[in-house]
Structure formats: C-alpha cells, structure tokens
Amino acid sequence: MENQTKNLTRRKLLKSSLKVTGGIAVAVSGGLVYRAVEEDMFSPFDGPAYQPWKSWKTDPLSFPLVTVQMAILAANPHNTQPWLFKVHQDSIEIFADRRRHLGSFDPFRREMQIGLGCAIENMTLAAKAHGYDSQVEVIQGALAEHPITEGIDKIATVSFTQGIAENTSLYQAIAHRHTDRNPYDVTKSIPDDMIQAFATECQAHACRLDIFEHGKARQSIDLLMNKATQAIVQDEEMVMDSTRWLRTTDKAIQTHRDGPTLDGAGLSPMIRVLAKIFPDPTPLEGHRIWATATKESHLATAAAIGLISIRHRYSKAENLTVGRLWQRLHLMATVAGLSMHPMNQPVEWVDRQKQLGQANSAEQHLSLLAGGAAWQTTFAFRMGYPTVPAVPSPRKPVKESLI
Template sequence: MKTMAMSIKFTVTLTIFLLIGVGLAGLFMQPHVSYDAWNINKSSFPANASSEEKLTFLLSYAILAPSSHNSQPWKFNVSGNQIDIYADKSRWLQYADADKRELHISLGCALENLLVAAEHFGYETNVTYLNEGDLVARIRLEQKSLTAQVPAQAPAQAPAQDSRLIDAIVARKTNRNAYLDRPVAEADLQKLQDSAKGFSKDQGIQFYLTSDPEIRNKFRNLEIVADQTLYADANYKAELGHWLGQGVMGPTGVQALATQLAVVFLDVGPEETRKDAELVNSTPVLGFISTAENDSISQVKVGQAFERFWLEATALGISLQPMSQILEVPETKAELTEILSTGIGGLGYSGYLQHIFRLGYAEPVEDHSPRRAISEVLI
C-alpha cells in the first residue's frame, strides 16, 4: 500500500512538473519551424539571373532531402559555378549515430537531390568526393545551351519528360504508418533495383530487397532488442527528446515540447518498442544496403543511391521508411549482419551493412517535415 501511494504521489508530481514545464517552455522557448521550403516551383527557376542565384535555386531541392531525426546536417557554399557541401557537425547525433554513418548518408541524399535538380535544369555536373574536415563534396556545374529546346522567353529547364524525379523530390514523404497487406509488384521492385544500378555497378553499393518471412521475423526480434537498448540509454533519450522538442519530427509548438519531456522523463520505451514491432510485422518488403568499403565517402554514395531509389518509389506510389535502430546498437548490427550473411532468403549478401528501410503501400501521409530556410544553410 505504501509503495502504491508513493507511486501515485510520484506520478502526480511528475505530471504537474511536465505541465509546468510545457507551459513555461511554450511561453519562452517554443522553436520556430517552417514548411515554406516545400512550396518550390520549377517555373520559378531564375533563368536570367547570375550563376550563383541559379545554383542557389538548385539548393532549394537539396534541402528537401531526408535526414536522421530530420536533423538536416548540411551546409552549402556557392561560388561561381561551384557548390561545396559541408557536414554541419552541430547537428550530428552523437549518441544515435556515434560513427557518423547516418550523417554521411543524409549528406548523400542532399547531394542526390541537387544532382537531380541540376540535370532537370540542364546542367552538366562533376562531383569530387572529399574527406577534408567537414567538406564532403564539391560539385562543378556547367549549364548546357537550351536554345534548341525551349523558346528564349521560357524558363530554362529540361524537357517535360525529365520531370518525374524532380517532382518526386517535392512529393516524397516518410510514411511511418502500418503498411497494407498488399505485395509490391515484381515489376516495380525491378524498377527500383534498376534505379540504383549505376551505384551498384561502379561504386560497390548493393541493395537487397526481401519479402522472406523468416528474415522479417528475425529482423523484428532484433528491432525489439535495439529499441529496448536505446530507450534504456538516458543520453539517447535526451538527444531524441531534443530533436522532438525542436518540432522537426512531427508535432510542433507546445505539443512538441510535451513530447520531448515525455521521452526524456517517462518510460516510453515499451510502447515505442511495441509500435516498431507492429510496423515490421506489416511490412511487405525489407531493404538493406551494403558497401564494399566502410568509409565516409562510401556512406555519402549510399545516401545518393538510397535517395534515387526513394524518389523512384515515390514516383511509383510506394511508401518507404528508414529503420536505423538496429544499426545504432553494435550487438544487433553484428547479429543482423550474421543473419544476412548466412544466405537466408537467397539474398547473396556481402559487404558492410549501412542502411535499412521498409517498403510497401500505405495510407498517404498528409504533412511534410519542416525545413530550415536556404539562408540558414548557406556559408
């Protein structure tokens, strides 16, 4: 009885604390988030502006890339006909992403969006991958003559048949819902595989897609262990809570701050673990990406290949969600690598495991995730 009374007293005290904290935070610390970046329109390309203005417009598509915790860990420098992409280490997830794998993949996604936009607006590009401090890639861009393609008064953009991928950049959303009990058509899976073939052939990146129930069950069990491990880590919870409180991962304003306090101070692990297990159970296709080398440049290229794959999936009406928890815990990462290497499901797996995602059909997601303005990411 005494224990129950103490438990009730603690719950009441904590509830009051959370309510007061939310109220004060809402008054004094509510972060500003914006969805304006998603309102980009191809017809707004500044065809008659300076080179730097046109390249800055291309970055409007780069910043729509996905990133872990929607941390958006990128900075850009535009000079003449060149764009440099930098890692913004202030947005590095030091506990969830200790080896910076997810940071580099996020930067690769932004790079691929930039290249898709550049191709659409008639640019030839040359990418140099770098590992010089925070500088990860240098892109030189030369705009091809479009006088034979479009009238002089028209916006300088590529032919209409090339618009599906750039349109997919704006349409892309992360769908964290349960997926429908509907298999993904083999023809569509082949199209998705084909979208990443250039990376697979030339850069040692391999995609593995599987509907094998044995792999799914083993994956679900590891997902449970990974979630339990992560939510038992106070540093991980504080880091996750920070990004939730910024309003960049779903709820905004006071609701975001309430979610932050709940994650940090309450035991939300069991419920989140249950939800993730149910998501895996509903998944028709699991995807894994490996590399021949385990370095930052390979991870940036994984991000490129993954984003190209995701854009193709978006164009096909297929939903996708990255699932990185297993890779954030060394023990579950090693166990999953061992499972995939045994030949279950006939995957023919090899290399270093870099990224995981789930794929399928789902009820549409209404909202995008907020984005920083271009002015905030230029240096």
C-alpha cells in the first residue's frame, strides 16, 4: 500500500510537471505518440533490437552476406524495413515484403520503393569496401494502382565482381546515419559548397533538386508542408495506418524491432521521461501534436527544405534511383556533421488525393515549386545542424531479412 501511495504521488507530481512543459509532443514522420512504459525503457537503445548497429563491426559476416548486414541499416519509410534478400554466391536478389506497407500513407508503394533503393545503395558501398564492384539490374515498370498486400515482389538484383577495395567515408558513415527529428540550430545555415555537392549528386542520378532556405519560396514550401500535414491529420484512415507502426514500449520494440520510437522522436530529456510514464494519447490526439511539432519545431528550425523530383513519380526504377540518391545525400550530410529528416507529407498528400480520385491540389502546389509539369516531386526533407545527437532506430537482424 505504501508503494502504491508513493507511485500515485509521483504520478501526480509528474502530471503537474507535464502541464508546465505544455504537453508531451512526440514528433515522428507520419505520426505522434505519447507513452507510459515499463521502467526498463528508461535505458534507451538497449537489447537485441539495437544490436545490428554494432554487430556489423563486432561480428561481421562473410561476403556477400556482409552487404545485407549493411543494407538493413538503410533509411526507409517509418522504419518499416520492407526488404527481403535472397543471397547467391556472386549476387543478391532484393524483394519487397508487401506485408510491410504503410497502407493509405503509401498507397502506390512509392515510399517503399525508395526505401529499397536506400538498402541497395548501402549494399554497393559495402561491396566496394570489401573489394567488389556492383552492377544493379532493376525491375522496370510502373507502380501498381492497386498493389497486392501479401507475398513478395522482386525489385532488383545486385551482381558482384572482383574489384579494388575502397573503404569510403560514406561506407564508414552508414552506422552513424540516423534520422534527426530534434530541433536544429537556427544560427547556422547550410554551406554553399554542401548544397552544390548535393546538386551535383542529384544531377548524376538524373534527378532534380530544389533547396528552399529563405524568402517567398521558403514561405511557400512551409505553407504547403503545413497544409499537407493538416490534411493527413484529418484523414482517419491515414492516422490509423500510421499509428499501427508506432512502438511505445520496450516490449514492443524488442518484439517487432521496427517502427518509430519515443527515443527517436526528437523530445527533450525531461519530456521524453514524462512521455514514458503517462499513457498513449488517442491516435488523433497524437497526430494533432505532430502537426504542431511540424510547424513549430521541424519547419521553424530547419535551415533548408529540399525537394527531389523525377520525370515519372510512379516509375519503379526512378524511385529506386531516388532511394539510392537519398541514402548517399544522408551519408554525405552525416560525414559533414549535418542532420537530415524526411518530411514527405506533401507527396503523401499527392498520393492520397490520387488514390481517392480527388482534385490534386497538392500536385499543383508542388509543380509550382519544383520545375513545372516536366518534373514530379517524390521526396521532401529538411536539413540543418544538430542541437543534440541523433539516435538509432530498432532493426531486425539479418536472419529475419533473408529468403
């Protein structure tokens, strides 16, 4: 009884502190969450769910399995990890796991395709570090308007030939690249040579890059980002499809080893502790807080917003290329001490309006910002200098990613 009284008193005290701080805002790409969890979750990044970030170095696999060991650390939408690999002696086939989809958040599996491209880029960097050149053969065609939700879908084959080992800075950055949802340093802008390096990389991948730092163009992209976020929050199906991936207890993290978590949500230390003590909000409440964080934290502190555009938004091959490009850009930023954070709400809104057969106002806004009708935006992000270190997300082990 005495322990119960102490716990009750502590809860009242923390609840009072919560009111002072203005609420627990947990900002994740695609959703928000509050949480009261078990005490063992107060030690973040522990347990098997986080071992893949270390095991590539402490327990490296033989070639070509080592390329999969690095592939599973790639960026991917909402940490769904939608990949499967079939390993041969001198090649690896990459498949999309159709079950690991975002539903109405990604109705054409465009973001899934981008995430698979990120994994492929890590594979080629790992192969080069181990003395092998890579040739990537991708499956052509258009993304399906009514994708199948079960089984697997072959995406590409990566073949390896003996080459010269090159342990690049991008390869070394793979285990240090993390999405940073924290506020960024508002006193620092992006160096011109970094923006030029990004632009050169995009040109090499036959993609268009638009960077918005200030002025009317920046105001326009911020306005579109906020409108898209509000539209998502008002869409009950999108809210529920986002919520099902959130992992807010240590048990859920260690069981699923995927999805966004509280520790990676960009919270201050005190708010993160409070978030782990109190229960989750409703999905709608959580997403409303995410919308507020988008406006008041993510956009307000971003040094720049970027848009990556391609010729055909629903091309399998072009989105795979964008994934490879985004992985390289994020690794380049990591090497340079910059933070990156995908903010794909405007393109997710385009997809959703297309799926529902609505007048595509989001498409019209993006077209004005990114090259007109000749280009179609497929990826949006923010960047800036970090205020605190970005943290890892849970990952499934290699063995669960193999066919």
